[in-house]
Amino acid sequence: MTRFVLTRLAQSAVVLLGVTLVVFLLLQLVPGDPVRVALGTRFDQETYDALRERAGLNRPLPIQYLDYVGSALVGDLGVSFRSGEPVTQIVIERLPATAALALFAVVFALLVAFPLGLISAVKNGSPVDHATRVFSQFGVSVPDFWMGIMGIIVFAGMLGWLPPSGYTSFGEDPWEWFLHLLMPSVTVGLVTAAILTRFIRSSVLEAMSQDYVRTAEGKGLMPRRVVTRHVLRNALIPVVTVAAVQLASLLGGVIVIEVLFAWPGLGRLTYDAVQARDYPVLQGAVLLVAALFLLVNLLVDVLYAKLDPRISVT
Amino acid sequence: MSEPVLSIENLSVSFSSRRGVARVVDGVDWEVHPGQTLAVVGESGSGKSMTVLAATGLSPRGAKVGGTVRLRGEDLGAMSEVERRRARGRHVGFVYQDPMTSLNPVMPVGRQVTEASEEHLGLRGDDARSRAVELLDMVGIPSPEQRVDNYPHQFSGGMRQRVVIAMALANDPELLIADEATTALDVTTQAQILELVESLQERLGTAVVWITHDLGVVAGIADQVAVMYGGRILEHGTVDHIFGSPGHPYTQALLAARPQPGVRADRLATIPGAPPVPHQLPPGCAFYPRCPVRGDERCRTEEPPLTEIAPGHRVRTFYRAPHSGIERPAS
Incomplete structure (x- = not known):
């Protein structure tokens, strides 16, 4: 029984990894720039660039993905674009x-x-x-x-x-x-x-x-x-x-x-x-x-x- | 002779539907005595299973049952639903056709075997368990102490049927009803099960009603045989009567359709046509449309009575057809 549960947990981890990949790629396909939306009327080029830099959005996609997965493994799901709060905390609260x-x-x-x-x-x-x-x-x-x-x-x-x-x-x-x-x-x-x-x-x-x-x-x-x-x-x-x-x-x-x-x-x-x-x-x-x-x-x-x-x- | 364990008189079962009334069992009577085996033979839909279900109060919903059934001399029709249920559980054991489906897949076999004893004899806990072991041992299941906690899927088909037999014998019933109990088994297993039932019957003195379409089984185990067709008994007699001097053209045709050992035949003999549909029974003899004799107008319009042609040998035909040929009975 214990072995069954452990095997299944390992399988689940693989499935979750797949989920992250699919979601990550899907979001790249969605039109609209999150940083633009987050800035709204306060937009200026300097802040925009700084924010993209901070969120790591200017790096190549594979790097962004690996970075995301790596952080997710230690429970860090990034920060909200909108409120700046940690995502892990936001979802757990809900x-x-x-x-x-x-x-x-x-x-x-x-x-x-x-x-x-x-x-x-x-x-x-x-x-x-x-x-x-x-x-x-x-x-x-x-x-x-x-x-x-x-x-x-x-x-x-x-x-x-x-x-x-x-x-x-x-x-x-x-x-x-x-x-x-x-x-x-x-x-x-x-x-x-x-x-x-x-x-x-x-x-x-x-x-x-x-x-x-x-x-x-x-x-x-x-x-x-x-x-x-x-x-x-x-x-x-x-x-x-x-x-x-x-x-x-x-x-x-x-x-x-x-x-x-x-x-x-x-x-x-x-x-x-x-x-x-x-x-x-x-x-x-x-x-x-x-x-x-x-x-x-x-x-x-x-x-x-x-x-x-x-x-x-x- | 001793008092019959089960006797049924003029039993009828009918269903009403939009297409009319279907009489699936009509005017059936027979009895079975302690230690004796009655084989009820017939094709699918001949009413052989329904006869026994109705007799023991297990007929499906919507069935209208008539006639008198006595179990150990007591009139089941006069009992309440609860009394009938108790009498059935206490004195009758059932063995069904398919041991793969007649056991509950999620209950250990031991519990299933003694469930009827729990219900009717108040057997509990360790007593029930040791009784289950004893019963499993009696039907020849190896290492019953371990097997008692196994589930049905851990047994082979033949072993499961042994479990079902152990279950049927749990309350030392006076009557065992086997409904096509060997049909789903391979020939070797079939022979083992027949042998087992015969030896148990000898030891326990149980009366057995064996419902089957297999004449080979009948010849092997039966004392009495009732041949059913279209809900009626066409012929009823001892096993010697039926196999030695069958009186009804249907019985003869059935016997002729058996494969003969040592005889090469490209095709087995068959009875042309199909059994009648219950709500479209012919007005006269039920077998008339398929009968090789096809006597005369009377057969088509009038139902022949069940007539005793020798002591204990009854035949429902106007044309008694012994082996030598067709002979008109004196009337």
Whole structure:
């Protein structure tokens, strides 16, 4: 197991290296000069040259890249063109907001999707099943920003129960933090719940049609035990992957929702960095997102081996 | 004779759909006694599996089941759902066709083997484990103490079927139902499994219902044989009746379709046509469209009754066809 994790970590490092290269090259292709943008109306040739010199932008590309990778290895992702703050610090600061949003959304989604998907499959064709399918169809089809806007209109505007947008850190005031978190995470969570419900439903249905379920029924087990012992564990193996992919993509920041709710997460940071052509920040954000994605996938593989004895990770 | 372990009378199973009512099992009756083996033979879709599923309360959703089923003399139809489930788990063991899929891939085999004992006999912990080891040993799995914690994918097909048999025998059932239990296995393994079941049956006195389409298996293990077609029994008798003096043209055709050892044939004999679709059964004899005899108008319009032609030998035909030729029964 340890060897598996170490191998996978080494592989992840290679993937991350590839990510840096791709992002680096892509940014060279984007039109627009970051130093020009950063200077704005205060532009004069001398400052411009000095800034380019300081940022190392006048050196050959391969040198710039190797320099970037070398610094990244020791945790230095450069400084923001705009604020001059270290990128590492900027992206790490944004992580808690995004992580809270993503985790909360996925937990909410699982809490909704798990019972709905299960009941819907066990009571296949019943009114509950039909209602569940309408809900999940709705959740999959309706864009999240629309749901977000409706949420703001109803819960902030009409009822005044929740703040329309913004963020309070947990350390500052946990209750306010929770109130601010509720609407964006439920909005994101509803979409995820819809996807997961459909998936759990079909996965459970698939498991219930398996021969070993008939075997269990033949043993005269209580129907509930047939489901918990034989259907669930088999049905959950594929669900783990889908839930993890959802979590990983949410950890990458939900750009539209973060912008809509003025949520200071990675998505918002990426959005702002693109707008401002703040390349170091953009690179740093993409790198962090890629690293999170790889980490979640590694965890899934370990979890998989725990859930499914047919998969060995040695 | 002793009381039958399982007896079914006038069992019928039907499904209603937009295309009409499909009677997949119609008026089936047979019984099986302790230590005896009944083989239920038929092509796919003949209703042989459905008969047994319905008899043990495992028929699929939407099935309408009629008739009387008695397990150890008790009327299953008069029981509640829960009682029926308990009776099944306690007194009946099932062996299924495909050992690759009939075991749960994510549960150690030992736990699967004694799960029914846990549920119905309250066997727990170390007791359950040592019982599992004992059962695995009984069905001939080497080093059962280690194998008990293995998962199904760590066993070969034949070994898995042994595990399934151990599982079926966990509660010392009076009845073992084997649904095409050797069909998915290679011939050598098949022979080993048959031998195993026979020796266990001898030792434990279990009654066996063996559902198969393989006449070779039937000849090897059966005492009684019921030949099914289109949801009905066409012929029912001892193994000597069926193989020695088959009375129904269908049984004869089946026997003629067997490959003969030592006889070179470019093509095996077949029965032309296909089995009837359940919701489009012919009005008369179900076998009429494919029957080599094709007696007369009566066969087409009227269903022949199941008639006893010798003690314990029943045939559903107007034309009894012994080996010598076709003969009209006295009516």
